[in-house]
Amino acid sequence: MSEQPLFKVTIDNITIEVPAGTTILQAARKIGGEVAPPAMCYYSKLQGSGGKCRTCLVEVSKGSEKDPRPMPKLVASCRTTVMDGMEVKNITSPKVQDARAGVVEFLLLNHPLDCPICDQAGECHLQDLSYEHGKEGTRFEFQKRTFHKVDLGDKIQLHMTRCILCYRCVFTADQLTKEREHGVLDRGDHAQIATFIQKNLQNDFIGNVIDVCPVGALTDKTFRFKNRVWFTKPVDAHRNCSNPDCCGEVQLWMRGDEVFRVTARKDEWGEIKEASNGKTGWICNECRFEKKDVKDWVIEGPTKVNRHSVISQGHYVGVTKPNETFSAVMKGRDPKLLMDIHSVSEVNKPNIELSLLDRPAHSTDFNQS
Amino acid sequence: MGVKLLLEKAHVENIRLYDVYRREGGYRSVEKALKTMSPDAIVEEVKKSGLRGRGGAGFPAGMKWSFIAKPEGVPRHLVCNADESEPGTFKDRYLMEFIPHLLIEGLIVSSYALGSNDTYIYIRGEYAWIVDILEQAITEAKNNGWLGKNILGSGFDCNIHVQRGAGAYICGEETALIESLEGKRGNPRIKPPFPAVKGVWDRPTVVNNVETLSAVVPIINMGGEEYAKIGVGRSTGTKLISACGNINKPGVYEIDMTISVEEFIYSDEYCGGIANGKRLKACIPGGSSVPILPANLLLKTAKGETRYMNYESLSDGGFATGSMMGSGGFIVLDEDQCVVKNTYTLARFYRHESCGQCSPCREGTGWMEKILHNIECGKGKMTDIDLLWDIQRKIEGNTICPLGDAAAWPVAAAIRHFRDEFEWHVLHPEEAQKRNYGLAHYADPIHVPV
Ligand SMILES: Cc1cc2nc3c(=O)[nH]c(=O)nc-3n(C[C@H](O)[C@H](O)[C@H](O)COP(=O)(O)O)c2cc1C
Ligand code: SF4
Ligand code: SF4
Ligand code: FES
Numbered sequence: 001m002s003e004q005p006l007f008k009v010t011i012d013n014i015t016i017e018v019p020a021g022t023t024i025l026q027a028a029r030k031i032g033g034e035v036a037p038p039a040m041c042y043y044s045k046l047q048g049s050g051g052k053c054r055t056c057l058v059e060v061s062k063g064s065e066k067d068p069r070p071m072p073k074l075v076a077s078c079r080t081t082v083m084d085g086m087e088v089k090n091i092t093s094p095k096v097q098d099a100r101a102g103v104v105e106f107l108l109l110n111h112p113l114d115c116p117i118c119d120q121a122g123e124c125h126l127q128d129l130s131y132e133h134g135k136e137g138t139r140f141e142f143q144k145r146t147f148h149k150v151d152l153g154d155k156i157q158l159h160m161t162r163c164i165l166c167y168r169c170v171f172t173a174d175q176l177t178k179e180r181e182h183g184v185l186d187r188g189d190h191a192q193i194a195t196f197i198q199k200n201l202q203n204d205f206i207g208n209v210i211d212v213c214p215v216g217a218l219t220d221k222t223f224r225f226k227n228r229v230w231f232t233k234p235v236d237a238h239r240n241c242s243n244p245d246c247c248g249e250v251q252l253w254m255r256g257d258e259v260f261r262v263t264a265r266k267d268e269w270g271e272i273k274e275a276s277n278g279k280t281g282w283i284c285n286e287c288r289f290e291k292k293d294v295k296d297w298v299i300e301g302p303t304k305v306n307r308h309s310v311i312s313q314g315h316y317v318g319v320t321k322p323n324e325t326f327s328a329v330m331k332g333r334d335p336k337l338l339m340d341i342h343s344v345s346e347v348n349k350p351n352i353e354l355s356l357l358d359r360p361a362h363s364t365d366f367n368q369s
Numbered sequence: 370m371g372v373k374l375l376l377e378k379a380h381v382e383n384i385r386l387y388d389v390y391r392r393e394g395g396y397r398s399v400e401k402a403l404k405t406m407s408p409d410a411i412v413e414e415v416k417k418s419g420l421r422g423r424g425g426a427g428f429p430a431g432m433k434w435s436f437i438a439k440p441e442g443v444p445r446h447l448v449c450n451a452d453e454s455e456p457g458t459f460k461d462r463y464l465m466e467f468i469p470h471l472l473i474e475g476l477i478v479s480s481y482a483l484g485s486n487d488t489y490i491y492i493r494g495e496y497a498w499i500v501d502i503l504e505q506a507i508t509e510a511k512n513n514g515w516l517g518k519n520i521l522g523s524g525f526d527c528n529i530h531v532q533r534g535a536g537a538y539i540c541g542e543e544t545a546l547i548e549s550l551e552g553k554r555g556n557p558r559i560k561p562p563f564p565a566v567k568g569v570w571d572r573p574t575v576v577n578n579v580e581t582l583s584a585v586v587p588i589i590n591m592g593g594e595e596y597a598k599i600g601v602g603r604s605t606g607t608k609l610i611s612a613c614g615n616i617n618k619p620g621v622y623e624i625d626m627t628i629s630v631e632e633f634i635y636s637d638e639y640c641g642g643i644a645n646g647k648r649l650k651a652c653i654p655g656g657s658s659v660p661i662l663p664a665n666l667l668l669k670t671a672k673g674e675t676r677y678m679n680y681e682s683l684s685d686g687g688f689a690t691g692s693m694m695g696s697g698g699f700i701v702l703d704e705d706q707c708v709v710k711n712t713y714t715l716a717r718f719y720r721h722e723s724c725g726q727c728s729p730c731r732e733g734t735g736w737m738e739k740i741l742h743n744i745e746c747g748k749g750k751m752t753d754i755d756l757l758w759d760i761q762r763k764i765e766g767n768t769i770c771p772l773g774d775a776a777a778w779p780v781a782a783a784i785r786h787f788r789d790e791f792e793w794h795v796l797h798p799e800e801a802q803k804r805n806y807g808l809a810h811y812a813d814p815i816h817v818p819v
Contacts, residue, residue, distance in 0.1 A: 051559035052726045054767055073766045079559050102763030106732035139756055142739045165725060184554060184725075187537065189735040191725035 007084040011035055011058075012092045024077035024088055025056055029269060036269075037090050038100075038129050040107070040214050041166035042078035045272055045280055049171050050078035053164065054103045055129065059096050062087035074099055104133045110145040110189065111215075112161050120216030122229040122310045125270055126164060145189060152182075152195055153202060155221050155289050156210060160192045163217035169193060169209035176282060177203035193217070204243060207288040211264045211272060222289050223261040229253065230310045232260050237297035239287065246284035247275035251303055252294075259292045268306060371625045371638075372599050374587040374607045375580070379467040385502065387509035390470040396515055398589035402478045403523040406589075411482035415585060417593030419605035424450055424541075424578030425656065425696045426771075427680050430585075436565040437483055438573040445573045447485035448550065449476060449582055451492040451499075452534055452541035456657035456718060457698030460609035461579035463621040465492075465499050469506040473529065475582040477515060478589055480527045483575055488529045491546050494536040503531050538722035542770050543576040545724065556724050557770035578696075580609055600626040604679035608694075614652075614701035617641035626679035630654070631668050633678050634701065647703035650808055651787075654683055655695020657715050658775030660782030661708070662692050688782065704808045708790050709801075712783040713741040719776035730773035733764040737780055744791060747798030754791050758784055 004019040011028050012035045018027045026044070028036045037058055042050030050056075056078045060071040065085030074096060077088070090096055108130055115121040147160035165184070170193070173182035181203070185194045210218050232253040241248035253261040264281045265273040272281040291297065305312040322329070354361050383389045390396075402411055416431030437445060449472070453461040465472055472490075480488045492500055507529050510516045518526045532550055534540045540549045544558035547569050568574020584606055588596045597605045604626040613619045616634065618641040624633065633639045634649065643649050649664045669676055671690035676682050680694045702711065720734040737760055743749045761777035768774070784791060794801045 051769060052728070054727050054729055057767060076559070099763065099767050102767070103728055106728045106736075106763070109732045109736060140736060142736075145735075164728065165731065167726075186725075187539070188720060188723035188725045189731050191731070 005084075007082050007086070009082040009084075009086045009088065011088045012090050018082060020081075020084075022082055024058060024060075024075075024080050024082055024086075025050075027082055028058075028077065028088070028090065034091050037077050038125075038133070039078055039269070040125055040129065040164060041168060043168050043171070043212055043271055044269075046168060046171040046212070047175060049166075049168055051076045053107065053166055055100060055107070055133075057096060057099050057103070059089040059093040060086060061089050061093075100133055101135070104129055105135065105139070107164050108134060108138070109140050110161075111164070112144060112146070114162070118162065118216040119219045119224055119229075120162075120213075123270075124216060125214035147192060150194075151221070152218075153206075155207065155285065157219050157221050157224065158193060159217050159219070161217075162215050163193055164215055165191060165193070166214055168212040168214070169218055172209050172212050173203075173206065176205040176208055179203070182206075182209070204284045204286075205245065205282055207285045208264065208272075208282050210288075211266070214270070220261060220263075220288070222292070223253075227253075227255060227260050231255060234303035234305060234311065236265065236300040236303050238300065239291065239297050241284060241287055243284040243286065245279075245282070246287060247277060247279040247281050248283070248287065249275045249277075249281060250283055250287055250297075252297060252299070254294075257294055259294055259297075262288050262291060265303070371623070371628065372607060373623050374596075374599075375464060375471065375583055375609060376468070376621070376623045378471075379464075384468055385470075385506070387470065387506070387513060390468070391513075395470050396474055396510075398586045399474060399477050399481075399515055400521065402481055402589050403521045403525060408482045408484060411478065411585075411589065414593040415482070415588055418584075418588045418596040419593075419603060420581065420584055420588060420596070421603070421605075421680065422578060423580035423584070423608065423697065425455070425658070427694060430577060430581050433565070433577070434483060434575060436563075437575055438566045439484070440573070443572055444486060445484050446569045446575075447476065447480050447483050447488045447582075448543075448546065448569065448574055448576045449488070449490040449579055450541060450543065450546060450576050451490050451496070451579045452538075452546060453493055453496075453579070453696075454538040454541050454722075455696050455698055456715070457613060457653065457700040458611055458656045458696045459613075460611040460621050460697055462496060462499065463611070464579060464583060464609065465496070466502060469499075469502050470510070471583045471586055472503075472579055473506050473510050473515075475585045476529055477510075477520070477527060479575075479577070479582050479585050480529075481523075481525050482585075485575075486526050486528065488527060489550060489569070490529060490531045491540070491550055492531060492533055493541075494534045497533070500531055500533055507531070537724075538718075539724045539770075539772060542772060545770070546576060547574065556726050557772075559769055601677070601679055602681050604681060604694075608678075608697055610678070610697045610699050612640050612699040612701070614699075615644045615647060615703035615706070616701050617644050624678055626677065628678050629668075630676045630678055630683075633699075640699075640701070643701065643703050645703075647705060648808060649701065650704045650706055651702045651708065653692075653698070653700040653702075653779070655693045656698035657700070657718065658771075658778060659693040659695040660688055660691075660778050661702075661711075661786065662782070663786045666690050666786070667692075688778070689785070692782070705805055707745075707805050708783050708787040709741070709745050709794050712780055713738070713745045715779045716741050716776070719772065723772060723776070724770075727768045727773065729764045730768045730776065733760050733773070734776045736760055737776070741780075744794050747794070747802055749791075749795045749798070751792065751795050754784060754788065754795070 006017040007020050008017055009027050014031050037056040039056045040053035057074040058077045062068045064083030150158045152158050181195050185192050210220050232255050235252045235254055237252045238249045250262050251265050252259045264283050267273045275281045378384055378393050412434045420430045421427040476488055537555050539545045540555040542557045545555040549555035564574040599606050607623050607625050609623055611621050622639050635642045651661050651663050652667045653661045670685045683692055683694045685691045716738040720738040723730045723734045725731040740753050740757055761780045764773045765777040790806045793806050
């Protein structure tokens with residue numbers, strides 16, 4: 001086997017070595033953290049994806065060791081491969097920050113920002129992007145573009161108003177299903193994702209478009225409005241799926257013993273994870289939509305969720321309860337009372353011992369006496 | 370009279386017919402090329418001629434040809450870009466309509482040079498009647514042995530296919546054209562790979578404009594060096610200019626690129642001056658995508674030198690005080706024209722024609738149109754002008770294909786040179802609905818936000 005040559009690339013002053021053919025984005029993801037540019041349209045498991053949203057633009061300040069000239073324009077890091085000796089600026093480039101702020105503004109221009117009623121909230125890449133790079137106000141003083149909601153079959157709903165035209169679902173439909181029934185109609189800011197015309201999507205794997213959609217434009221009708229994702233608890237599980245192309249490894253989104261939703265497993269970049277049996281982690285519609293009983297699944301354990309995610313609230317992974325006793329922590333000193341609340345406030349009547357209540361205190365508790 | 374190489378015979382009666390075209394010396398270049406020259410020698414000749422692409426970007430044609438990859442056993446293709454949809458540009462239409470055999474002749478020679486056995490003409494859907502003209506010319510050429518198998522006993526096979534577009538401007542962009550030719554949605558591809566390596570059906574492909582490929586005929590007939598003597602500097606040969614707007618004689622003119630802009634507008638040989646005795650206000654010299662120039666910067670460069678109708682001179686001063694040759698769509702505006710309205714019209718066009726793949730172009734073009742519409746109909750604010758500037762700045766250079774830039778440049782140039790007119794629209798919304806700003810101050814140096 002011939003060795004892949006390794007290229008040295010420096011991104012935001014951090015140098016790493018990656019195999020030839022790696023994109024700048026993948027190299028930056030290897031470094032991780034802030035250095036990895038945000039990516040809204042690129043999806044490593046979908047051939048031909050990327051290059052469209054322009055959030056991943058970076059500045060190439062040195063082309064390569066051989067040809068050190070900088071690239072004249074910002075480039076889409078998801079579609080530009082590294083060269084040996086390349087130097088890239090992402091967060092260290094004011095030009096990139098400026099262009100990215102522009103792109104975020106453009107992406108939000110016609111977006112309804114209806115997060116409070118959107119099922120994707122909490123796991124939406126656009127929400128994260130605007131939180132990190134967006135501005136508080138908008139300079140857009142016109143009516144936003146809207147579309148009617150469309151059902152693509154009885155399991156998937158398309159709400160084009162929220163779509164950012166990343167084309168991920170088009171690539172998914174193209175590459176995972178036998179007949180492509182899913183594409184883009186019209187062009188420019190009036191372009192829309194459509195199945196010509198409002199056709200049912202009946203392919204076994206079409207459900208995966210829900211997972212690749214970075215926003216709430218494609219949602220699971222078996223889950224819509226049932227729960228907020230951060231109230232559910234993600235659990236890794238698997239089953240022996242009879243569909244040869246389905247990896248059978250999923251995440252169950254549970255509350256108590258109830259399975260609210262089944263999705264593919266995602267990695268830290270929000271992309272589908274490779275399954276342990278080597279298959280790409282796509283799952284079939286049966287696993288996704290039909291198997292909503294815990295008994296259908298072999299539970300592996302809680303999913304590791306990044307602690308910055310809203311989904312991890314209430315169930316942090318890797319947090320340990322201290323074993324030491326209180327006095328051990330205090331190293332023998334007694335706790336010192338700084339101020340007795342009862343001496344300064346009339347609200348808390350000293351005769352009410354709040355710690356004795358087996359529920360949250362209520363105003364009526366204070367009226368009793 | 371300037372030299373004419375392309376349209377010299379265009380008005381010979383019945384030149385559309387093969388017999389007449391042949392009698393007038395047509396297809397000589399095919400004989401010369403296929404019988405006496407190797408494909409590489411033709412590429413060399415085109416390189417020597419200094420011919421630059423006539424489709425807009427002005428990239429040297431010979432150089433482009435020499436980049437085409439030649440992997441063993443993979444067919445190569447030549448594609449003729451006849452999508453001509455840029456507002457203000459109608460030169461290819463004229464050429465194809467009046468002297469179609471010239472294009473066919475150029476295509477045969479170019480196909481031979483590039484080794485393309487199947488050559489395509491991708492023609493704008495609205496040019497429906499020209500498709501018939503081209504098809505007829507192709508049939509005649511085939512019947513007379515200029516197309517088909519083993520042309521002139523050279524062993525070279527070539528067929529030309531005409532493919533109609535469906536009316537999208539974006540399909541003029543070469544990679545979108547390729548997608549469309551393959552039967553897909555006309556979205557520009559992300560480069561690299563470039564068409565010279567992976568074009569139509571992933572095969573090496575060269576895309577050239579109608580006029581570029583037609584110019585190969587005189588180059589072969591007279592030799593590249595002779596061709597290069599016409600014109601000036603890196604603007605060699607002749608160029609077709611489609612002139613329109615407020616001029617006395619709109620139409621398609623073939624110029625050698627030594628004449629001044631002033632001569633082109635005012636001489637009777639060309640535009641014949643501004644119509645109705647009005648005065649010149651501004652001009653978009655190279656098709657709707659290039660920056661608009663006020664009269665003073667159009668006729669003279671910022672250094673006070675005469676501006677000429679060629680690639681270098683028109684772009685002298687960069688975008689701050691210059692423009693571009695572009696595709697040769699020369700749009701003249703007289704003192705009665707409103708720059709705000711004109712800019713709005715262009716913005717509307719680009720908004721409608723954006724393919725919608727990349728967010729800056731998709732969203733930015735729509736936003737600019739809406740703001741310009743507000744200013745135009747008296748609802749604009751002073752901050753809108755700076756906002757427009759900021760939007761165009763964030764589109765330019767950040768998109769997949771140059772349509773984003775093409776949408777940004779006209780807005781940028783209009784604000785750069787005519788900011789006072791925009792401000793007047795904002796400050797006098799009612800008056801602006803009734804009368805035009807006219808010529809006042811259009812020549813003053815104007816503050817530009819950076
Ligand atoms: C949005 C857009 C539209 C274009 N439309 C045309 C066109 O209608 N005709 C054309 O010849 N070139 C057009 N071009 C330029 C082509 O991409 C390409 O550069 C040209 O066909 C190359 O031919 P040339 O080297 O002979 O000029 C367009 C480019 C862009 C970005
Ligand atoms: S529906 Fe979702 S996945 Fe499809 S293009 Fe729109 S945002 Fe992307
Ligand atoms: S710049 Fe505009 S036309 Fe070109 S690819 Fe992007 S969206 Fe499409
Ligand atoms: S992720 Fe690179 S352009 Fe969208």
